[in-house]
Amino acid sequence: MRVRIGIYLTIGWVIGWAILLGFNWDTARLMRFNEWGDFFAGVSGPLALAWLVVGYFQQGEELQKNTTALGKQEEALLEQVAWLKKDFDLTVSNHHTEMQLDWENHQPVIILEDSNLIYHTPGTLPKEGDNYKGQFINLISSKHNIKDISFKLEHYSNEYLLENDTLAHWPADNSHKINLLFTGESQHMKKDLFQLHMTYFDTKGRKGRMVWECTPNGKMSIAIALLSMDRV
Numbered sequence: 001m002r003v004r005i006g007i008y009l010t011i012g013w014v015i016g017w018a019i020l021l022g023f024n025w026d027t028a029r030l031m032r033f034n035e036w037g038d039f040f041a042g043v044s045g046p047l048a049l050a051w052l053v054v055g056y057f058q059q060g061e062e063l064q065k066n067t068t069a070l071g072k073q074e075e076a077l078l079e080q081v082a083w084l085k086k087d088f089d090l091t092v093s094n095h096h097t098e099m100q101l102d103w104e105n106h107q108p109v110i111i112l113e114d115s116n117l118i119y120h121t122p123g124t125l126p127k128e129g130d131n132y133k134g135q136f137i138n139l140i141s142s143k144h145n146i147k148d149i150s151f152k153l154e155h156y157s158n159e160y161l162l163e164n165d166t167l168a169h170w171p172a173d174n175s176h177k178i179n180l181l182f183t184g185e186s187q188h189m190k191k192d193l194f195q196l197h198m199t200y201f202d203t204k205g206r207k208g209r210m211v212w213e214c215t216p217n218g219k220m221s222i223a224i225a226l227l228s229m230d231r232v
Contacts (some may be wrong), residue, residue, distance in 0.1 A: 156194030
C-alpha cells in the first residue's frame with residue numbers, strides 16, 4: 001500500500017514539475033548545465049526523502065512478516081522435534097523390549113531336583129546324634145545351555161564351606177550338585193534363611209544372575225525359591 005502511494009506521489013510530483021517547466025520553458029532553456037543540475041537535485045531531493053520513508057516502513061513490514069514466518073517455522077520445528085523424540089523413545093523402548101524378550105528366551109530354567117544331608121559314611125542311614133558333614137542342593141537345568149557358572153552364598157548366619165561352586169559348562173537337562181559343608185557344630189539343627197547367588201553366561205555371551213532364597217527344612221533338606229533373574 002505504501003509503495004503504491006509512493007508511486008502515485010512520484011508520478012504526480014514529476015507531472016507537476018513537468019507542467020511548471022513547460023509554462024516556463026522560455027526561461028528554463030536559457031539555464032546552464034550547472035543550473036539544470038541544481039534544478040534536478042532540488043526536484044529529486046523530496047522524492048528521495050519520500051522513498052526513504054516509504055522504504056523504512058516497507059522494511060518494517062517485511063521484517064514483521066519474516067518474524068511471523070520464523071515463529072511459525074519454529075513451532076513447526078518444535079512439533080517435528082517432539083514427534084521425532086516420541087518416535088525415538090518408542091523405537092528405543094521397542095528395542096529394549098525385544099532385547100529383554102530375546103534375553104529371557106535364552107535363559108535356562110533351573111529347579112531343585114533334591115536336597116539332603118551329607119553323611120560322613122556314604123550309604124548309611126542317619127541316626128540320632130550323627131555328626132553330618134553338611135547338606136547338598138541338587139539343581140537341574142533345562143531349555144538352554146550356560147557356561148562359566150559361579151555360585152556363592154549371601155545373607156547367611158551358618159558357617160558353610162561351599163563345594164562345587166564353579167562349573168565351566170552346564171548343558172540343558174543336566175543336574176549339578178552343590179555341597180554346603182558344615183564348619184560349626186549342630187548346624188543342621190538351625191533353620192536360618194540364606195541366599196544362593198549364581199552368575200553365568202548364556203549361549204550369546206550375555207552375563208546373567210539368579211538368586212534363590214534357601215530355607216533349611218527340618219534336619220534333612222533345603223527348600224529354595226527363585227527371588228530374581230536379571231542381566232548383569
